[in-house]
Amino acid sequence: MERLQKVIAHAGIASRRKAEQLIQEGKVRVNDKVIKELGVKVSPNDKIEVEGIPVEREEPVYFVLYKPRGVISSVSDDKGRKVVTDFFTLIDERIYPVGRLDYDTSGLIIMTNDGEFANSLAHPKSQVDKVYVAKVKGIPSREAIRSLERGIKLEDGKTAPAKIKFLSMERTKETAIFEVTIHEGRNRQVRRMFEAIGHPVMKLKRERYGFLTLQGLKSGEARELTPHEVKQLRVMATKPGK
Incomplete structure (x- = not known):
């Protein structure tokens, strides 16, 4: 059982704070019942909807990608340019980048489907170097x-x-x-x-x-993060400001 706002955040729909706001505004349903109270816990079998849209829950996955130059840090591009998700054609989960790297900038970018994790790293208060x-x-x-x-x-x-x-x-x-x-x-x-x-x-x-590097990766290659690396990043993202 997990808290409802955490499940919504993990699904990448909104940050946990925004998820709490959506719940309080009566925009979240669990098993067709409107939930307005925070702290409600749900199981994997519960049907969750946010503003009428079903929440699809996936197992969280985490990758580091060596983004080449000339690639968009997005899941799609209306101009048909190459995007970071094009390097993950064998991945079933709906992953997206944590933050952005410019089109003309290469290097390390984290990819995940864990919304809460992504939001914590991308938050302005995050102190990750x-x-x-x-x-x-x-x-x-x-x-x-x-x-x-x-x-x-x-x-x-x-x-x-x-x-x-x-x-x-x-x-x-x-x-x-x-x-x-x-x-x-x-x-x-x-x-x-x-x-x-x-x-x-x-x-x-x-x-x-942070501590992640491009060691062992060529441009356009990716690797999955270890559970320990994910845990370390979570800790780094929530450390007090410098």
Whole structure:
């Protein structure tokens, strides 16, 4: 037996908080009976509907994918472009990405059908580090890099402090490569950070998510997470802010 709001969240319909709101608003039925009280528990045999739509429950699955460039972080695309779920044709479960990676950004992305797990990792309060390698145009000054490390003002507010590590540069081509560690998940954040200091990103790859890496994976390949890895990620997602 599991709490009703947890089952709804696991099905990927809404976050647990939103599920609680839907229940209180009388938009959830269990065995054709409207449920408005929180704390109700349901069994796998119970029929659950949210706003008239049946909830299909699946066993939770968790994967890490090495997303290639030129792939959309979505389950479908109205322009017919390749999406991350195209790499999981043998998976019966309806999985989706946790957060997003830009079309032109490659690297590590987590895939799951566990809505509560996905919401906890993608929540703004989540403090899980994400590590990128960025190749930028031009060679930023030390002061410009320090401004990123302190936090820089973007159109949607000031970023949290970042860790920036210089890796290499090519003076003849006027390019530099940096390792960037952030825990926020704003849209195109790393690209916008470097644009803000006048050094646009030419190539970007996410190499690490928390403790997860791309080790053993080639572009377009995926592997299933172990139960221990899933447990570790749950703990990391709910740790107090830094």
